[in-house]
Amino acid sequence: GQQVMQIPQYQHVQEGEDFTTYCNSSTTLSNIQWYKQRPGGHPVFLIQLVKSGEVKKQKRLTFQFGEAKKNSSLHITATQTTDVGTYFCVTDSWGKLQFGAGTQVVVTP
Amino acid sequence: EADIYQTPRYLVIGTGKKITLECSQTMGHDKMYWYQQDPGMELHLIHYSYGVNSTEKGDLSSESTVSRIRTEHFPLTLESARPSHTSQYLCASSAGFGDIHENEQFFGPGTRLTVL
Numbered sequence: 558g559q560q561v562m563q564i565p566q567y568q569h570v571q572e573g574e575d576f577t578t579y580c581n582s583s584t585t586l587s588n589i590q591w592y593k594q595r596p597g598g599h600p601v602f603l604i605q606l607v608k609s610g611e612v613k614k615q616k617r618l619t620f621q622f623g624e625a626k627k628n629s630s631l632h633i634t635a636t637q638t639t640d641v642g643t644y645f646c647v648t649d650s651w652g653k654l655q656f657g658a659g660t661q662v663v664v665t666p
Numbered sequence: 667e668a669d670i671y672q673t674p675r676y677l678v679i680g681t682g683k684k685i686t687l688e689c690s691q692t693m694g695h696d697k698m699y700w701y702q703q704d705p706g707m708e709l710h711l712i713h714y715s716y717g718v719n720s721t722e723k724g725d726l727s728s729e730s731t732v733s734r735i736r737t738e739h740f741p742l743t744l745e746s747a748r749p750s751h752t753s754q755y756l757c758a759s760s761a762g763f764g765d766i767h768e769n770e771q772f773f774g775p776g777t778r779l780t781v782l
Contacts, residue, residue, distance in 0.1 A: 590769055599776055600709070600771070602771060605769055647769075649769055654699075655725070656701075656708055656710075658707075658708040659708055
């Protein structure tokens, strides 16, 4: 079945630095979503990517869908303490959403 | 603001008890989901529903059961709670097939269950 790998599992970032988290699939995806879960909170939808090579931006966050629609990335510039949390990519398998293991982000002031 | 509610928020219960975790949404969403998540870990789908009278098991085997008698309500029941059931249970909903937002899940605040 479809497998989704997220790397890295943990990311320690100095405030002000940039970082990227990746999501890789063994199969071609119809679409991919990204969610953020703050410590002690519940996942919150960030964005959905559908088209090959699609790039979407939300302020300091840049989301990209690979040309082959098998991978995706989330790049955050000028990290702030509010970026702390776990970022999940979510893939669609026959209408059933599958969460990746997540990248847990810790920001050092 | 998403309108999806879960009760109770916290539950501590003894082994062998029957419990029902409640989940309700007021958005008219067709799809609803139950996830299990241990602290700092990934979410595991345990049940989902595409509409009234539709329920399916998810990827993670679970001893719980669900029902979907009304669109807005998707309760999860454990007939006999055990310490291994200690976890956080998250309910979510999303629009139905064909809706442009069908993959956007709205999550409830979760129920933290502890079985002694």
